[in-house]
Amino acid sequence: MAPGNLKKVLVLNAGSSSLKFKLFARSEDLNLSLESRGVAERIGDLKSALSFCDASGKQKNISSQLGDHQEALRTIFKELKLSASDLFAVGHRVTHGSDKIYKASRITPEVKKIIADTIPLAPLHNPVNLLGIESAEALLGSEVPQVAVFDTAFHHSIPPEAYLYAVPLKDTAERLSVRKYGYHGSSYAFLLNRAAEYFHKPKEQLNLIICHLGAGASMACIKLGKCVDTTMGMTPLEGLCMSTRSGDIDPGAVLFLVNKLGIRKTDQLLNKQSGLYGLVKVNGNLDGVVFSAGIGEHSSPVRERICEGLEGFGIELSPKRNLSTKEGEISPNRSRVKVLVIPTDEEQQIAMETVSVVTGLGDG
Structure with a gap:
């Protein structure tokens, strides 16, 4: 058992048939360092699997029948030789907090009810996020504090003129909660803090465009440390074209597809059978452009295409730096706007907010 002030922070990200985790150790100065990470996959299947590795990258794979998320979590604890007494807290990634929760929050019956009530807005994610919470509660009881960190929370600062759609205010926007919410919030919060370190200035003084370009892709516009707009909307389908999502599309085209294919096939088509195309729009007095996530971090050609033709806005790339930099500045010294590559770590952000x-x- 670790000393009380050095207990560990476990971060859980539950999927419909998976459970991702990262375990962080807390040092004496309360900084967090990754101790282990992994994923339980195909939960509920006869061929479930658990894979994890330590901070050095040493990997271990286990085949085991995991009947449900609680059994998967119990197996993770067993393999990591972890007990409740080792934990300072557990942080849970939760996709949607509606407009009622806009910060990381201690999990209470009231918070769980809001997560459940928000299921119609995130039917694929909130139910399994709640399942992950309940699995951890069943295993750990009330001994270990648990915290929910919401993907939508970072975007709470978006003003009404940006989050409202041109639909009837009372009957649609307010009564049915049809409005922009935004996603990838933990990633943006982490990247904003890291960018502040690069610029050597408080995040409250930063104006940025952050590009989270992975299988799910979005962008956020940051003004003086606050999000003022983002590309994803009421659902993660809006905005940029992604690896499998269509991104923005004429609503009339959606109605046409529903007419021809039905709701289920249209949903499958737009969410699972579309492609990726990057774009960027710059406005105002900009400090920097930040690229992150799988594509943003690793694809120099995509970064080059996105920044092409933006020299008039003060955005330039150094071809050499763009090809060779894993983390840091990829713009030439003369560029008025810094262009950065910063690897994101949503789980570490969740862990920090949990602590x-x-x-x-x-404020939770």
């Missing part, structure tokens, strides 16, 4: 909530340093 803040439990220690009372956050």
Whole structure:
């Protein structure tokens, strides 16, 4: 058992048939360092699997029948030789907090009810996020504090003129909650903090465009440290074209497809059978452009195409830096706007927010 102030933080990200985790150790100065990470896959299947590795990258794979998320979590604890007494807190990634929760929060019956009530807005994610929470509660009881960190929370600062659609205000926007929410919030929060370190200035003074380009792709516009707009909307389908999602499309085209194919096939088509195309729009007094996530971090050709023709806005790429940099600046020294590559770590952000909530340093 670790000393009380050095207990570990476990971050869980539950999927419909998977459970991803990262375990962070807390040092004496309360910084977090990755100790282990992994995923339980095909939960509920006869051929379930658990794979994990330590901070050095040493991998271990286990084939085991995992009947449900609680059994998967119990197996993770067993393999990591982890007990409740080792944990300072557990942080859960939760996709949607509606407009009722806009910060990381200690999990209470009231918070769980809001997550459940928001299922119609995130039917694929909130139910399994709630399942992950309940699995951890069943295993750990009330001994370990648990915190929910919401993907939508970072975008709470978006003003009404940006989050409202041109639909009837009372009957549609308010009564049915049809509005822009935004996603990838933990990634944006992490990247904003890391960018502030690169610029050597408080995040409250930064104006940025952040590009989270992975299988799911989005962008966020940051003004003085606050999100003022983002490309994803009421659902993660809006905005940029992604690896399998269509992104923006004429609503009339959607109605046409529903007419021809039905709702289920149209849903499958737009969410699972579409492609990726990057774009960027720059406006105002910009400090930097940040690329992150799988494509943003690793694809120099995509970064080059996105920045092409933006020299008039003060955005330039150094071909050499763009090809060779894993993390840091990829613009030439003369570029008015810095272009950065920063690897994201949503789980570490969730862990930091979890610690803040439990220690009372956050607003949760």
